[in-house]
Amino acid sequence: MAEAQEAAEVAAIEAVMEQKVERGEPILQVRNLEKHFPLTQGILIKKQIGAVKAVDGVSFDLHQGETLGIVGESGCGKSTLAKVLMNLETATAGEVLYKGEDISKVSGRALKAIRRNIQMVFQDPYTSLNPRMTVGDIIGEPFEIHPEVAPKGDRRREVQDLLDVVGLNPEYINRYPHQFSGGQRQRIGIARGLALKPEIIICDEPVSALDVSVQAQVINLLEKLQDEFNLSYMFIAHDLSIVRHISDRVGVMYLGKMVEIGSDEEIYEHPTHPYTQALLSAVPVPDPEGREGRERIILGGDIPSPANPPSGCRFRTRCFKAQEKCAVEEPLLAIPQVFRGQDTPAAHESACHFAEDVDIVGATNGEA
Amino acid sequence: MGIHATEVTADAGRGRTADSEDAPLLQVKNLQVEFRTRDGVAKAVNGVNYSVRAGETLAILGESGSGKSVSSQAVMGILDSPPGFVTGGEIVFKGEDLLKLSSEKRRKIRGTQMAMIFQDALSSLNPVHTVGTQLGEMFRVHRGTSKSEAKKKAVELMERVGIPAAKERVNQYPHQFSGGMRQRIMIAMALALEPDLIIADEPTTALDVTVQAQVMELLADLQAEYNMGLILITHDLGVVADVADKIAVMYAGRIVETAPVHELYKRPAHPYTRGLLDSIPRLDQKGQELYAIKGLPPNLLRIPSGCAFNPRCPMAQEICRTEIPPLHAVTEADGAPIQGRGSACHFWKETIHG
Ligand SMILES: Nc1ncnc2c1ncn2[C@@H]1O[C@H](COP(=O)(O)OP(=O)(O)OP(=O)(O)O)[C@@H](O)[C@H]1O
Ligand SMILES: Nc1ncnc2c1ncn2[C@@H]1O[C@H](COP(=O)(O)OP(=O)(O)OP(=O)(O)O)[C@@H](O)[C@H]1O
Ligand code: SF4
Ligand code: SF4
Ligand SMILES: [Mg+2]
Ligand SMILES: [Mg+2]
Numbered sequence: 001m002a003e004a005q006e007a008a009e010v011a012a013i014e015a016v017m018e019q020k021v022e023r024g025e026p027i028l029q030v031r032n033l034e035k036h037f038p039l040t041q042g043i044l045i046k047k048q049i050g051a052v053k054a055v056d057g058v059s060f061d062l063h064q065g066e067t068l069g070i071v072g073e074s075g076c077g078k079s080t081l082a083k084v085l086m087n088l089e090t091a092t093a094g095e096v097l098y099k100g101e102d103i104s105k106v107s108g109r110a111l112k113a114i115r116r117n118i119q120m121v122f123q124d125p126y127t128s129l130n131p132r133m134t135v136g137d138i139i140g141e142p143f144e145i146h147p148e149v150a151p152k153g154d155r156r157r158e159v160q161d162l163l164d165v166v167g168l169n170p171e172y173i174n175r176y177p178h179q180f181s182g183g184q185r186q187r188i189g190i191a192r193g194l195a196l197k198p199e200i201i202i203c204d205e206p207v208s209a210l211d212v213s214v215q216a217q218v219i220n221l222l223e224k225l226q227d228e229f230n231l232s233y234m235f236i237a238h239d240l241s242i243v244r245h246i247s248d249r250v251g252v253m254y255l256g257k258m259v260e261i262g263s264d265e266e267i268y269e270h271p272t273h274p275y276t277q278a279l280l281s282a283v284p285v286p287d288p289e290g291r292e293g294r295e296r297i298i299l300g301g302d303i304p305s306p307a308n309p310p311s312g313c314r315f316r317t318r319c320f321k322a323q324e325k326c327a328v329e330e331p332l333l334a335i336p337q338v339f340r341g342q343d344t345p346a347a348h349e350s351a352c353h354f355a356e357d358v359d360i361v362g363a364t365n366g367e368a
Numbered sequence: 369m370g371i372h373a374t375e376v377t378a379d380a381g382r383g384r385t386a387d388s389e390d391a392p393l394l395q396v397k398n399l400q401v402e403f404r405t406r407d408g409v410a411k412a413v414n415g416v417n418y419s420v421r422a423g424e425t426l427a428i429l430g431e432s433g434s435g436k437s438v439s440s441q442a443v444m445g446i447l448d449s450p451p452g453f454v455t456g457g458e459i460v461f462k463g464e465d466l467l468k469l470s471s472e473k474r475r476k477i478r479g480t481q482m483a484m485i486f487q488d489a490l491s492s493l494n495p496v497h498t499v500g501t502q503l504g505e506m507f508r509v510h511r512g513t514s515k516s517e518a519k520k521k522a523v524e525l526m527e528r529v530g531i532p533a534a535k536e537r538v539n540q541y542p543h544q545f546s547g548g549m550r551q552r553i554m555i556a557m558a559l560a561l562e563p564d565l566i567i568a569d570e571p572t573t574a575l576d577v578t579v580q581a582q583v584m585e586l587l588a589d590l591q592a593e594y595n596m597g598l599i600l601i602t603h604d605l606g607v608v609a610d611v612a613d614k615i616a617v618m619y620a621g622r623i624v625e626t627a628p629v630h631e632l633y634k635r636p637a638h639p640y641t642r643g644l645l646d647s648i649p650r651l652d653q654k655g656q657e658l659y660a661i662k663g664l665p666p667n668l669l670r671i672p673s674g675c676a677f678n679p680r681c682p683m684a685q686e687i688c689r690t691e692i693p694p695l696h697a698v699t700e701a702d703g704a705p706i707q708g709r710g711s712a713c714h715f716w717k718e719t720i721h722g
Contacts, residue, residue: 075545214432
């Protein structure tokens with residue numbers, strides 16, 4: 001009976017997976033998503049004394065064929081968000097609608113089926129690769145689970161193609177992960193993510209361990225594959241130049257919340273949230289001469305604990321514009337009142353009571 | 369084989385002269401490391417020379433897989449052996465060649481006088497012990513500090529590297545921290561005993577820009593305070609520009625270019641460095657394909673003859689396929705010397721002076 005139910009579930013999911021989504025229409029809709037990790041005390045008898053609110057009410061859409069960049073401070077919940085979307089962590093609350101169907105509670109074979117279309121490239125190339133498997137087996141593993149994608153006889157060649165595609169020597173197919181450098185391992189992870197040519201790839205810092213030239217190769221490759229296969233990417237990274245380059249839209253997270261989201265131009269040239277403004281002003285500029293005339297907004301104070309976020313606006317303890325209202329009233333993610341109905345790039349969603357359009361010197365054109 | 373000791377050490381740190389009397393804290397001479405694998409011998413490090421003085425920061429840049437981590441592991445004495453072997457060279461630390469010391473002695477030096485911040489923060493922290501225990505252990509083992517005192521020190525260190533709510537989080541396990549926070553724990557651990565030399569292997573790759581700036585500032589402060597030598601391995605040219613005194617660029621197990629920081633960005637003297645600089649994405653560059661050096665990194669089992677970069681180099685000539693270029697001293701067009709600059713390219717003149 002349970003089996004019949006599972007089969008029905010799989011059939012239902014497969015029907016959803018078959019549906020076509022028009023370019024630019026939402027393929028993934030995230031609604032009020034929460035992930036709280038319990039904090040416990042005591043060794044024998046664990047008592048919950050609170051929770052790390054890693055993701056705390058996040059809503060956004062990912063459109064078919066687009067790249068949505070996600071940026072934000074270390075620890076703000078980016079990886080957790082990605083893992084919840086992948087169903088590697090169960091959501092505490094909220095929904096993840098894939099083509100309109102909530103997949104946040106799916107498990108078992110139905111979940112396996114979905115993974116054919118939604119893949120992830122992990123942040124940590126060291127721990128996410130099984131040390132006892134050869135690179136060929138690691139990259140070919142998705143074919144074992146979804147044998148319909150590549151017939152057995154073709155697999156070795158497919159894997160070698162994938163190695164070539166991510167800039168690794170196809171001769172390395174029989175090597176083990178520890179025989180590779182950090183950047184090489186990250187490319188193995190990317191090759192595995194690409195293997196099934198999924199619809200959606202969630203990339204968690206896919207290029208941060210790569211040197212700039214290999215990074216450029218991988219970014220060019222991701223863009224080429226996107227055009228070719230109409231892929232949608234969620235691209236988590238802390239390098240704001242890379243995110244700008246690859247993203248159509250960008251979301252900025254702070255302490256478990258999305259604080260600003262908009263097109264790349266809206267975010268980079270017309271940021272209205274003080275946190276985004278501070279982030280942009282801190283981008284290191286490689287050319288020592290291009291950095292003169294830039295003013296950095298240095299954030300004071302420590303990052304508050306996600307177990308005990310500040311009242312009202314979570315950014316207020318470090319915000320250079322905070323006022324009394326910020327402590328009592330939580331600003332919602334919406335187009336700020338001042339810009340509503342106006343035809344300006346500043347009119348995009350921003351969770352700040354005192355949103356202002358500020359041009360961050362050096363962030364736009366490098367000209368002061 | 370592979371001995372090209374045309375010594376141009378990039379000893380030209382800011383405000384320091386190459387002929388200053390003080391001996392370098394660390395001097396690596398013609399270091400060679402290979403991995404003996406089932407498929408053959410992978411030559412990961414092929415004659416690397418550099419030096420670091422107390423208080424100085426040397427940044428090592430380069431191709432992913434070029435031997436940055438492996439050469440540092442050799443310096444630290446933590447090379448995975450077998451299959452890795454140091455097959456030649458010297459590692460002179462405070463006047464002593466570390467390669468001639470007993471493993472016991474090296475372990476002591478490693479614990480207290482030099483420390484490394486690893487590229488892979490998660491796997492270098494022990495998952496079954498709390499972060500506090502691991503930090504405290506440094507003090508207990510090396511300083512004989514009591515358990516409660518060690519824990520207090522651990523909290524202090526965590527606060528120092530900007531972990532919020534350190535008092536509570538000291539009892540948590542590594543997997544409960546975000547990638548960036550784990551990296552800060554690693555930094556705290558390396559700093560714990562105030563070593564003379566720190567090797568930081570991509571200490572900020574996992575961090576966002578604001579924390580990155582904080583961490584680099586923290587490293588720089590502590591470095592100045594304790595007059596530590598710092599070797600910083602990184603891909604982030606922005607970070608390098610902020611903190612380094614001098615740069616060494618690696619390709620296929622060799623240093624192909626050395627230069628003071630500002631010089632390198634302004635006018636690279638090696639085609640690989642130039643390709644690297646051209647690949648940096650800029651905030652104002654959008655919609656175009658990014659520039660990337662064409663081709664694949666070399667297979668270390670079969671490094672190309674002559675200049676290892678020749679199959680990918682836009683300037684390669686016949687001589688590049690037959691003769692390994694030594695590290696030439698780079699001069700101005702009129703022959704005037706430029707302190708601390710070297711390039712392992714037959715055509716460095718054409719590269720820098722056009
Ligand atoms: N399994 C867990 N148990 C408890 N807390 C956790 C767990 N996983 C993550 N956290 C906490 O949740 C918060 C968000 O972590 P997450 O890894 O999502 O951050 P991130 O934005 O990806 O950061 P980074 O840029 O450093 O990778 C952090 O405070 C982290 O310590
Ligand atoms: N155990 C091993 N067996 C065989 N080859 C190895 C082994 N460990 C490392 N290597 C090789 O040695 C070379 C140098 O690796 P290393 O980790 O030093 O690179 P890296 O310059 O630090 O690169 P990254 O920037 O990607 O971290 C790599 O090509 C790697 O494949
Ligand atoms: S709501 Fe207040 S504290 Fe929050 S970002 Fe805006 S000004 Fe700053
Ligand atoms: S020696 Fe030749 S191949 Fe090597 S970098 Fe110089 S020009 Fe290019
Ligand atoms: Mg993360
Ligand atoms: Mg490395």
